[in-house]
Amino acid sequence: MKGTVNKTSVTKYMTMFSRCTIAAIATLVGSAATAEYGLNMTEGVTDISKQVYGLHMMVLGICIIASIVVYGVIVYSLVKHRKSKGAVAAQFHESTTVEILWTAVPLIVLVLMAIPATKTLIAMEDSRNSEMTVKITGYQWKWHYDYQGEGVDFFSTLSTPAAQIYNREEKGEHYLLEVDKPLVIPVDTKVRFVLTAADVIHSWWVPDLGWKKDAIPGMVNDSWTEIIDGPGIYRGQCAELCGRDHGFMPIVVRALSKEDYKAWLEEQKNSI
Amino acid sequence: MATVDTADHHDNHGHDDHHGPEPGIMRWFKTTNHKDLGTLYLIFGLTMFFIGGAMAMIIRLELFQPGIQFVDPYFFNQMTTMHAIVMIFGGVMPAFTGLANWMIPMMIGASDMALPRINNWGFWLLPAAFLLFLSTLFMSGGGPAGGWTLYPPLVLQTGDAFPFVIFSIHMMGISSILGAINVIATVINLRAPGMTLMRMPIFVWTWLITAFLLLLAMPVLAGAVTMLLTDRFFDTTFFSAAGGGDPVMFQHIFWFFGHPEVYIIILPAFGIVSQIIPTFSRKPLFGYASMVYATASIAFLSAIVWAHHMFTVGMPLAGELYFMFATVMIAVPTGVKVFNWTATMWRGSITFEAPMLWSIAFVILFTCGGFSGLMLGIGPADFQYHDTYFVVAHFHYVLVTGAVFSLMAAGYYWMPKWTGHMYNEKIAKAHFWISTISVNVLFFPQHFLGLAGMPRRIPDYNPQFAEFNMISSIGGFVFGISQLLFVWCLIKCIRGGDKATSQVWEGAQGLEWELDSPPAYHTFETPPSEELIIKHAPTAH
Numbered sequence A: 001m002k003g004t005v006n007k008t009s010v011t012k013y014m015t016m017f018s019r020c021t022i023a024a025i026a027t028l029v030g031s032a033a034t035a036e037y038g039l040n041m042t043e044g045v046t047d048i049s050k051q052v053y054g055l056h057m058m059v060l061g062i063c064i065i066a067s068i069v070v071y072g073v074i075v076y077s078l079v080k081h082r083k084s085k086g087a088v089a090a091q092f093h094e095s096t097t098v099e100i101l102w103t104a105v106p107l108i109v110l111v112l113m114a115i116p117a118t119k120t121l122i123a124m125e126d127s128r129n130s131e132m133t134v135k136i137t138g139y140q141w142k143w144h145y146d147y148q149g150e151g152v153d154f155f156s157t158l159s160t161p162a163a164q165i166y167n168r169e170e171k172g173e174h175y176l177l178e179v180d181k182p183l184v185i186p187v188d189t190k191v192r193f194v195l196t197a198a199d200v201i202h203s204w205w206v207p208d209l210g211w212k213k214d215a216i217p218g219m220v221n222d223s224w225t226e227i228i229d230g231p232g233i234y235r236g237q238c239a240e241l242c243g244r245d246h247g248f249m250p251i252v253v254r255a256l257s258k259e260d261y262k263a264w265l266e267e268q269k270n271s272i
Numbered sequence B: 001m002a003t004v005d006t007a008d009h010h011d012n013h014g015h016d017d018h019h020g021p022e023p024g025i026m027r028w029f030k031t032t033n034h035k036d037l038g039t040l041y042l043i044f045g046l047t048m049f050f051i052g053g054a055m056a057m058i059i060r061l062e063l064f065q066p067g068i069q070f071v072d073p074y075f076f077n078q079m080t081t082m083h084a085i086v087m088i089f090g091g092v093m094p095a096f097t098g099l100a101n102w103m104i105p106m107m108i109g110a111s112d113m114a115l116p117r118i119n120n121w122g123f124w125l126l127p128a129a130f131l132l133f134l135s136t137l138f139m140s141g142g143g144p145a146g147g148w149t150l151y152p153p154l155v156l157q158t159g160d161a162f163p164f165v166i167f168s169i170h171m172m173g174i175s176s177i178l179g180a181i182n183v184i185a186t187v188i189n190l191r192a193p194g195m196t197l198m199r200m201p202i203f204v205w206t207w208l209i210t211a212f213l214l215l216l217a218m219p220v221l222a223g224a225v226t227m228l229l230t231d232r233f234f235d236t237t238f239f240s241a242a243g244g245g246d247p248v249m250f251q252h253i254f255w256f257f258g259h260p261e262v263y264i265i266i267l268p269a270f271g272i273v274s275q276i277i278p279t280f281s282r283k284p285l286f287g288y289a290s291m292v293y294a295t296a297s298i299a300f301l302s303a304i305v306w307a308h309h310m311f312t313v314g315m316p317l318a319g320e321l322y323f324m325f326a327t328v329m330i331a332v333p334t335g336v337k338v339f340n341w342t343a344t345m346w347r348g349s350i351t352f353e354a355p356m357l358w359s360i361a362f363v364i365l366f367t368c369g370g371f372s373g374l375m376l377g378i379g380p381a382d383f384q385y386h387d388t389y390f391v392v393a394h395f396h397y398v399l400v401t402g403a404v405f406s407l408m409a410a411g412y413y414w415m416p417k418w419t420g421h422m423y424n425e426k427i428a429k430a431h432f433w434i435s436t437i438s439v440n441v442l443f444f445p446q447h448f449l450g451l452a453g454m455p456r457r458i459p460d461y462n463p464q465f466a467e468f469n470m471i472s473s474i475g476g477f478v479f480g481i482s483q484l485l486f487v488w489c490l491i492k493c494i495r496g497g498d499k500a501t502s503q504v505w506e507g508a509q510g511l512e513w514e515l516d517s518p519p520a521y522h523t524f525e526t527p528p529s530e531e532l533i534i535k536h537a538p539t540a541h
């Protein structure tokens, strides 16, 4: 390679490189659009999920800026300081000033990053003042939902037919992300979840809610959500390896308006 | 194999009591020679790299399209589990130990490792361990399928293979501990007079610190898996809440081993590129002392951040905050490393031989893995990233384009020294370019998959993930096959090629370059002079 790269091709590479960079940044800035193409984290439908998304974008931005600086210096060196261009090596190997600088600057950036992250983490872990509680139990390989104090509980199992999984039928839009009976919760309500498992560790994850939490046999974890973006269907999956059918125990959350939720709950109570 | 043709070199030594290698195949079983054992370790690591790679090919084949096409989901889980253990304990770690064996005595002017018989035992435990480990695939109930992290209670559902898996992990652990003790004993005791600690090549430093991490981490793993064994067979309930135990405690113990383990794999890689970049920049390593301190800081921090692997298990808030702060701190010394490599290249006189190409790719791509690591360290965001393909992308950037790329760099860098022949630069460069492009095609889209919501360790997925999985699989097949170019290049180099000088590379520094290529079977029987040591010291210019 050395010596064969003439000036025009270097310029060509540099143009290509800068075009790619611009394209990458444009893609990242147009985050709403990228979400549709499945390139980026979802903003989700809760205050917490939006905060998490904000943190993600902030750190990603910092990483992109830092990588442009570092990679820029590396690429500059590789282009300008090559022997084939007659570069003669300098012999410096120390500089206390820059060493202090590049220790201190990242440290300051980290502290600035940690402040909003700490705030969000504190909010995520505050499950007080919830209006209702659902107990979630993971099984190999299905979920069980128990509406605490309501006498309503049911299992939620994958409803994708085996024929689709084994490629005998066309796969549907919600292939592997559909269940016989979804978890139904009201919007604009602080819902607390207590999570446990019956056999091995599972993890309950709906990306639109902004978090996952492990369901551990013999232990009880808690978490909470409050859907603020209105009714809808939000899908997720078990996130902790739990055996053969780990990939086949999805989660579907159906968020209803408060009135519709009440009606649904009454219907469930009556049908028992 | 590399040293076979050095067999009659001992005649030139002028010592009567030194002999060359034993003739015949028994040489390789009985050898206590650091070069022979280095070769064995390296060949073993390469073999395991291909076995673990074949498992990765099965994984990528099944993930090529949505739906179940080729393997049962349970076998898929065996593949992900065994791929990880084979690559980490069979591929990368033995390969680094092989480099330590070959290079450390030559770099510090010692005649051999301090504990040659332990060295032999440490190596020969490995083929036994991995024969046993791989044989579990054929046992009733199949091989381990609970993930390489061996989380209970899932791992306790393993079939007949269970005790054999545990025993093989014990053997791998003993082998690592023996290797670590040997490195420490050698570096502490066998440095040539005048080879002060701060005159040691940076590779020796990183390995010394790694060895201490190994001594810290491996016994903890041994303890954890022993508790799994007694939980399964002797009615203990260390990890069962029903008996007063705690499944999360296993995760704490495991990651107390597991996080230092990550740095056990990457610190020697730092050492390697810190040797190679100055050579081909024709400029001393920038900030040698700060590199040593950064390595030590990273090692220390690596032992106190383990629970960032388990933000979602339901730790108290204070714990989550502590592990988040401690984790992102690692970015500081790691940043120092990257800046030092960059400053080393700055105003150098750079050429692009294969070892340098692999090292530059290491710096760029490892940094990419470092950035995603920083993102994962942000606790609240980790509640989204955790256990998704974003994590898979992250640790493969660190382990493949990090550790494995550094091993390739090291392979090409020292191959002329080991074999006495120059490798074929054309094949090496083809290997580099095909690998570097395909490895990014393989792993970069996995960031998107994870962010879009695809969990890791699943054999099938919603069609929204189909395009990126197919791209990733194609990259995987090309990357896998292109590694055969390395084998071709290696075999060609062993069998012949341009004669290598003792210096090999114009800008290379270090005592190993004073020795013949290939070096005699026994080297530095008489320690090198202090002048020679000072001439080659990393900061001497």
Ligand SMILES: [Cu+2]
Pocket (backbone or CB within 6 Å): A138, A139, A141, A201, A202, A203, A238, A239, A240, A241, A242, A246, A249
């Ligand atoms: Cu599960």
